[in-house]
Amino acid sequence: MDSYSNRFGISKRYSYKTDLYPKSLLDESFPGSLFAQYYGTNIVFSNGDVIHVFVESAIKLLNVMEKVDNEPIEVKDLMHRLTLDVLGKAAFGFDFNNLGDPKNVYVTSYNEVLEELSKPIYYLISFLEHIVPRTEAIKKIAKLNKLYDEMVERKIKSMKTGELDEKINNKSADLLENMIHACNDPENPTLTSEELRHNLAIFMLAGHDTSKKNFIYLFIDVQKKVRDEILRVLGDDLTPSSEQQKELKYMNMVINENLRLYPPVDNLPRRIPLNDITLRNHVIPAKTPIYVYIYGIHHSSKNWENPEKFIPERFENEKHDHYAWLSFNSGSRLCLGINFSLIEQRIMLCTLLRKYEVSLPANSIHKDKLQIASESSGTMGPHPLPLIFKRRTD
Numbered sequence: 001m002d003s004y005s006n007r008f009g010i011s012k013r014y015s016y017k018t019d020l021y022p023k024s025l026l027d028e029s030f031p032g033s034l035f036a037q038y039y040g041t042n043i044v045f046s047n048g049d050v051i052h053v054f055v056e057s058a059i060k061l062l063n064v065m066e067k068v069d070n071e072p073i074e075v076k077d078l079m080h081r082l083t084l085d086v087l088g089k090a091a092f093g094f095d096f097n098n099l100g101d102p103k104n105v106y107v108t109s110y111n112e113v114l115e116e117l118s119k120p121i122y123y124l125i126s127f128l129e130h131i132v133p134r135t136e137a138i139k140k141i142a143k144l145n146k147l148y149d150e151m152v153e154r155k156i157k158s159m160k161t162g163e164l165d166e167k168i169n170n171k172s173a174d175l176l177e178n179m180i181h182a183c184n185d186p187e188n189p190t191l192t193s194e195e196l197r198h199n200l201a202i203f204m205l206a207g208h209d210t211s212k213k214n215f216i217y218l219f220i221d222v223q224k225k226v227r228d229e230i231l232r233v234l235g236d237d238l239t240p241s242s243e244q245q246k247e248l249k250y251m252n253m254v255i256n257e258n259l260r261l262y263p264p265v266d267n268l269p270r271r272i273p274l275n276d277i278t279l280r281n282h283v284i285p286a287k288t289p290i291y292v293y294i295y296g297i298h299h300s301s302k303n304w305e306n307p308e309k310f311i312p313e314r315f316e317n318e319k320h321d322h323y324a325w326l327s328f329n330s331g332s333r334l335c336l337g338i339n340f341s342l343i344e345q346r347i348m349l350c351t352l353l354r355k356y357e358v359s360l361p362a363n364s365i366h367k368d369k370l371q372i373a374s375e376s377s378g379t380m381g382p383h384p385l386p387l388i389f390k391r392r393t394d
């Protein structure tokens, strides 16, 4: 048994075989629901090389910040704008332009759909929508789906002209182009345009809802140390190369510690074990829904010394149990966007900290402790979080 299996008394057979714990499908959890219609049953392929996307968006972020100095800005809004633009470009080469024009039709359609899909009442009373049809919500989804469908069609056409093959060969293809290319392989079953769209939709949710909530909340106290490291490693470069990212050791520890204290996915989507499980002296019968409470694992004193304290140095030599830090899950269902997300966070920190001194407004509700809340979408984020960004002069 490995240390995780030992501690939790689960036999290794069960701790590794994620195929014995299939995720429950949306259509099973919410049969015929709007969630199932919108996200479908999807799979996701690789992310490709997307560094240029981060750099472009970091520059746009600075343009937005130029207009404000030394006044509170709502960082939840800022992160929503940044991460949607980054993801749209990486996923299907589309610029939502949420940083440039947050009221444009694509951003508003996306926001409206997410708002509809995350209404808690439909999670609590899953049959409600079968009694009262959600006509307005259906219209909003149809509008966004049309946008996704147009993307898919345009890319399929570019495959016929050979443009897509060229992009695949020079590794500049986005996720959707990679998916379309993979579907063209006669050895693999082809995804329909609808399935391609479902994959896009779930990719946007998995990547955007998590990233936008993952602002580095507590870096304020340690920002000088992070900034000194950025200036030392990057010199005059605006964004870090892959090599430089590895050298940003303290920043990487801060990112890990932030994700430990405030994991955006606080609770893994439920699993339904196929067989009975023996956990210590307890038997969990097959088909019992299981939730893994990541927030609890990250805040348990059995796993971490002074779990409520922000101590980036605890990651110095990675002494902790591998399964005590599950921000991106682990094993075969590890988050597919882990590298994408880590690069995004590093670039964002480098961009902001070299230019700005960050502080909480005097009347902030977060003065003593960050105020957070779980949401029905299965993610966790802060209550409104205005921060002051003061331009550095030295």
Ligand code: HEM
Binding pocket: 023, 044, 047, 202, 203, 206, 207, 208, 210, 211, 214, 263, 264, 265, 268, 269, 326, 327, 328, 329, 332, 333, 334, 335, 336, 337, 338, 340, 341
């Ligand atoms: C801080 C940011 C993020 C966090 C904390 C996070 C966390 C997670 C977690 C915990 C899972 C596992 C869910 C499960 O086991 O049921 C997951 C899955 C996934 N994530 Fe992320 N994620 C983040 C960012 C992203 C980004 C940026 C992308 C896309 C670029 C992404 C794409 C995915 C996908 C596609 C899956 C499904 C993998 C599968 O089911 O096999 N994530 N993520």
